[in-house]
Amino acid sequence: MVEVNTPVRDKPKRWDLPFSMDFTNEAERREMSFSDLNDLFAKKPFSEMDASRFPDSLPLASIVANDTRIRLYREGDAIVRQGDYGNSAFLILDGDCRAIIEGLDPAQLGRQADHSKSLLKSVKGLFTNALAPEVRDSRLYPQHRDKAVFDPSGTVFVQDVPNILELSPESYSEARHNIIPEGSLFGELAALGRVQRSVTVVAAGPGTTRLLEIRWQGLRDLMKYDNGLRDHVNELFRQNGLKGAFQMSPLIQAIDLDEEQWDQLLAEAEFETFGSYDWHGTYQQLRKRDEDLLTQEPVVQEEGQYPNGLLIIRAGFARMSRRHGAGEYTFGYLGIGDVHGLQELMHNVSTDDNSPIQTTLRAAGYTDIVRVPTRTFEQVIYPAMMKTWPDGNFPEKFLGETMERRKTAMSTRRASWRGDRRKREFSGAPMMEFLAENRYINGTATMLIDLDRCTRCDDCVRACASGHNNNPRFIRHGKIHDHHMIANACMHCADPVCMIGCPTGAIHRSEGGGEVVINDVTCIGCGTCANSCPYENIRLVNVRDQSQDDALMVDPVKGKAIVKATKCDLCVDHHGGPACVRACPHDALTRADMDDLLDLSEWLNR
Amino acid sequence: MSIAALVLVLLMLTPYVIGYRIAFSDVVVTSGWLLFAVVVFLSSYNLRKKLTYPPLLKSSTWLQMHIYLGIAAMVIFLFHTSGKVPTGHLDIALYALFTLMVASGLFGFYLTRTIPTTLSSRGNEVIFERIPLFRRQIKDRVEQIILQSIEQSASSILAEFYESYLMYFLSGPRNVLLHLVRSERTSYRLRHELRESDRYLDEQDKVLAAELDDLIKLKDDLDFHYARQGLLKLWLFFHIPMTLVLLIFLVAHIVLIYAFTYGGS
Numbered sequence: 090m091v092e093v094n095t096p097v098r099d100k101p102k103r104w105d106l107p108f109s110m111d112f113t114n115e116a117e118r119r120e121m122s123f124s125d126l127n128d129l130f131a132k133k134p135f136s137e138m139d140a141s142r143f144p145d146s147l148p149l150a151s152i153v154a155n156d157t158r159i160r161l162y163r164e165g166d167a168i169v170r171q172g173d174y175g176n177s178a179f180l181i182l183d184g185d186c187r188a189i190i191e192g193l194d195p196a197q198l199g200r201q202a203d204h205s206k207s208l209l210k211s212v213k214g215l216f217t218n219a220l221a222p223e224v225r226d227s228r229l230y231p232q233h234r235d236k237a238v239f240d241p242s243g244t245v246f247v248q249d250v251p252n253i254l255e256l257s258p259e260s261y262s263e264a265r266h267n268i269i270p271e272g273s274l275f276g277e278l279a280a281l282g283r284v285q286r287s288v289t290v291v292a293a294g295p296g297t298t299r300l301l302e303i304r305w306q307g308l309r310d311l312m313k314y315d316n317g318l319r320d321h322v323n324e325l326f327r328q329n330g331l332k333g334a335f336q337m338s339p340l341i342q343a344i345d346l347d348e349e350q351w352d353q354l355l356a357e358a359e360f361e362t363f364g365s366y367d368w369h370g371t372y373q374q375l376r377k378r379d380e381d382l383l384t385q386e387p388v389v390q391e392e393g394q395y396p397n398g399l400l401i402i403r404a405g406f407a408r409m410s411r412r413h414g415a416g417e418y419t420f421g422y423l424g425i426g427d428v429h430g431l432q433e434l435m436h437n438v439s440t441d442d443n444s445p446i447q448t449t450l451r452a453a454g455y456t457d458i459v460r461v462p463t464r465t466f467e468q469v470i471y472p473a474m475m476k477t478w479p480d481g482n483f484p485e486k487f488l489g490e491t492m493e494r495r496k497t498a499m500s501t502r503r504a505s506w507r508g509d510r511r512k513r514e515f516s517g518a519p520m521m522e523f524l525a526e527n528r529y530i531n532g533t534a535t536m537l538i539d540l541d542r543c544t545r546c547d548d549c550v551r552a553c554a555s556g557h558n559n560n561p562r563f564i565r566h567g568k569i570h571d572h573h574m575i576a577n578a579c580m581h582c583a584d585p586v587c588m589i590g591c592p593t594g595a596i597h598r599s600e601g602g603g604e605v606v607i608n609d610v611t612c613i614g615c616g617t618c619a620n621s622c623p624y625e626n627i628r629l630v631n632v633r634d635q636s637q638d639d640a641l642m643v644d645p646v647k648g649k650a651i652v653k654a655t656k657c658d659l660c661v662d663h664h665g666g667p668a669c670v671r672a673c674p675h676d677a678l679t680r681a682d683m684d685d686l687l688d689l690s691e692w693l694n695r
Numbered sequence: 696m697s698i699a700a701l702v703l704v705l706l707m708l709t710p711y712v713i714g715y716r717i718a719f720s721d722v723v724v725t726s727g728w729l730l731f732a733v734v735v736f737l738s739s740y741n742l743r744k745k746l747t748y749p750p751l752l753k754s755s756t757w758l759q760m761h762i763y764l765g766i767a768a769m770v771i772f773l774f775h776t777s778g779k780v781p782t783g784h785l786d787i788a789l790y791a792l793f794t795l796m797v798a799s800g801l802f803g804f805y806l807t808r809t810i811p812t813t814l815s816s817r818g819n820e821v822i823f824e825r826i827p828l829f830r831r832q833i834k835d836r837v838e839q840i841i842l843q844s845i846e847q848s849a850s851s852i853l854a855e856f857y858e859s860y861l862m863y864f865l866s867g868p869r870n871v872l873l874h875l876v877r878s879e880r881t882s883y884r885l886r887h888e889l890r891e892s893d894r895y896l897d898e899q900d901k902v903l904a905a906e907l908d909d910l911i912k913l914k915d916d917l918d919f920h921y922a923r924q925g926l927l928k929l930w931l932f933f934h935i936p937m938t939l940v941l942l943i944f945l946v947a948h949i950v951l952i953y954a955f956t957y958g959g960s
């Protein structure tokens with residue numbers, strides 16, 4: 090029954106918003122025309138695709154019409170930047186592109202080149218902080234070139250991208266680069282898996298370079314129904330990405346593999362993706378509808394099944410659960426490089442047993458895995474492990490999370506004398522459930538506050554403000570589990586979904602520590618990052634001009650206030666680490682890496 | 696803990712050790728200067744809090760030192776005064792100030808270790824500055840309910856209940872002292888009263904009364920947070936300004952001692 094005041098709306102559908110209309114900038118929106126499509130189907134690879142292999146619900150023409158868009162770049166415009174997280178691949182229609190492998194200055198890509206302030210500057214800042222909120226030095230902001238640049242055909246050039254040629258012609262010519270010729274596809278690996286773009290690609294002209302941008306949903310479907318494209322992309326991954334994925338696993342790093350073993354591993358490994366690449370969007374919707382998340386998460390490997398291989402997490406997160414009564418309870422999660430099924434496989438090899446998998450693994454949002462088939466494990470990895478640790482004493486950290494290991498780790502923790510409340514286990518299943526359910530497992534510097542210690546003095550907030558020109562970059566408020574609060578501060582996620590789709594590369598990982606930071610100068614305030622952050626930890630603010638008596642800055646053409654995205658930067662500019670942690674008089678606040686469960690439970694159970 | 700005990704014992708022994716080596720009057724002078732140094736260090740915690748940079752140890756480390764040295768200061772003070780109340784006006788004032796200072800420190804220490812747990816186990820977590828806003832929202836909702844009750848039912852029981860109890864209860868922070876001793880007497884009475892009148896209400900009003908009951912609980916929890924978070928802030932309002940007064944009195948005390956004892960001779 091529909092309640093009287095429930096707003097009735099159509100269920101959102103996949104192609105409600107075609108990719109060609111999905112621009113924050115209105116001028117760039119333009120639906121794919123009939124002639125555009127005809128033009129495309131005359132070119133490779135579309136001309137070679139067999140439309141009859143596509144299901145009626147997903148016709149080839151609709152995929153192309155809805156999941157691609159044509160973009161124009163002038164010579165020197167950056168198309169993708171090294172270090173970006175992408176969600177689309179590019180097909181070169183007209184012109185050439187250049188992949189710049191090295192030699193570019195981060196500032197040329199919209200990044201902030203150097204973060205660290207001198208100690209003296211940090212101290213001076215305390216005394217020269219602005220009185221009004223969000224004051225900026227407008228002289229640092231570049232004056233924009235013409236807003237919308239129209240081609241005679243009526244299409245609009247991509248704007249707001251840094252033009253590397255204009256920024257510094259010398260270093261562009263000095264940079265090491267390869268030409269990517271017309272007709273090539275690039276950026277597909279970063280679009281399909283959550284990995285950073287490995288090179289910067291700029292339009293190389295001559296004149297206008299025309300590209301077809303294909304969003305990952307479309308690319309995936311094209312690959313699913315067109316074997317040619319699938320084989321092509323998979324082969325590229327096997328050549329370029331697979332070894333890197335293996336090397337992210339501490340286990341594989343620790344064992345010694347000779348060239349032949351590597352070859353066998355690379356030839357026989359399989360890779361798969363579970364869940365939704367844009368999990369943050371789906372997650373936000375599911376939460377709004379109050380659905381049970383666990384049951385919505387796709388199963389990667391199920392408790393009780395025969396282990397079909399060693400799983401290595403390549404990207405994203407996975408939740409480990411075990412059947413309990415009528416439901417399942419979460420006891421841990423896995424992140425990049427972690428393995429699943431190792432104990433069972435080892436047990437089976439060494440005893441000739443056929444033990445099933447002990448825990449269910451589900452994609453918490455989105456998980457990319459590499460599977461080493463059981464036979465390959467037995468022939469390559471297990472012997473290499475035995476060679477590395479001949480006495481069979483495998484270091485625990487390589488063995489992966491298991492129920493038993495967690496239990497022993499917990500029970501050896503000292504019982505506390507501080508009363509009953511303290512004696513309880515705070516990193517047990519309910520806490521794991523809370524962290525997985527809210528996707529806090531994504532954080533590498535999650536702000537945790539122990540409310541049993543916190544005197545609500547706000548020293549943390551004040552210290553944060555003092556290091557950021559009087560603007561606190563977090564809110565001492567957030568979801569609470571038992572007496573631990575996850576405050577609304579950027580968690581510097583392992584999977585930084587906020588970085589997807591930033592048009593200028595302003596939001597990026599810092600060179601040194603990998604913190605996710607925003608370059609205030611190149612941020613155009615489009616809000617893409619703030620809308621993507623599932624934790625609502627990025628705020629858009631109106632900025633003020635210090636040279637104009639701190640008046641609000643306004644765009645003279647549109648008359649609208651100038652907006653910038655802001656968030657916690659983990660005090661990368663300053664020495665001494667996050668000021669919030671140092672400022673807490675009662676040791677109630679920490680920045681926790683959710684990947685380090687032992688450290689985390691140590692803190693939770695102090 | 697063991698380090699703390701060691702530090703304390705050493706500090707307690709210091710005057711003796713010094714005392715054996717130097718004459719008695721020197722013990723007073725030495726302990727006096729030592730006390731002054733310790734008090735200056737204790738006071739500098741305020742500066743450390745303001746100076747986020749340069750990174751000078753974590754604030755929690757400072758607080759630990761603060762507490763140990765604060766207690767040590769008390770011991771040195773006893774040696775310095777030989778446990779006797781002095782006679783001069785300034786000295787009496789100084790004696791009183793120091794005692795109050797240490798007492799407020801100990802009291803605050805007790806509060807900071809006991810109040811947080813009570814806050815996290817009752818009501819919603821709320822930022823102190825936003826309490827008035829939430830209070831107003833609750834009051835607005837209650838008023839809406841009462842208006843609705845007046846419109847929809849013939850009886851004025853809820854309206855009367857509002858007038859005689861709720862209006863006062865909702866219009867500001869209430870039962871601050873009771874909340875400090877964790878008594879729930881008033882809210883219990885209020886809700887009891889409301890429940891008692893339940894049997895005179897019609898079905899529609901009963902629904903409203905149930906929501907009122909929830910709102911009373913919400914407001915009471917808000918008062919609880921107001922009282923207890925407020926106290927956590929209030930004690931520092933004594934502790935910090937008193938520090939400044941103490942420092943002024945201390946300097947005056949030292950100047951006078953030197954002016955009269957040494958300057959005079």
Ligand code: HEM
Pocket residue numbers: 544546674734737738739740741742744758761762763765766768796797798799800801802803804807931934935938941
């Ligand atoms: C002559 C003695 C003392 C002086 C001059 C002194 C001075 C100060 C100062 C300046 C602060 C910094 C407050 C701020 O800026 O927020 C402070 C905080 C504090 N003091 Fe003392 N203090 C003294 C003794 C004590 C003693 C004996 C104790 C307890 C054993 C104590 C416990 C504390 C605590 C718990 C804080 C607050 C920490 C916080 O939550 O921010 N103090 N004191």
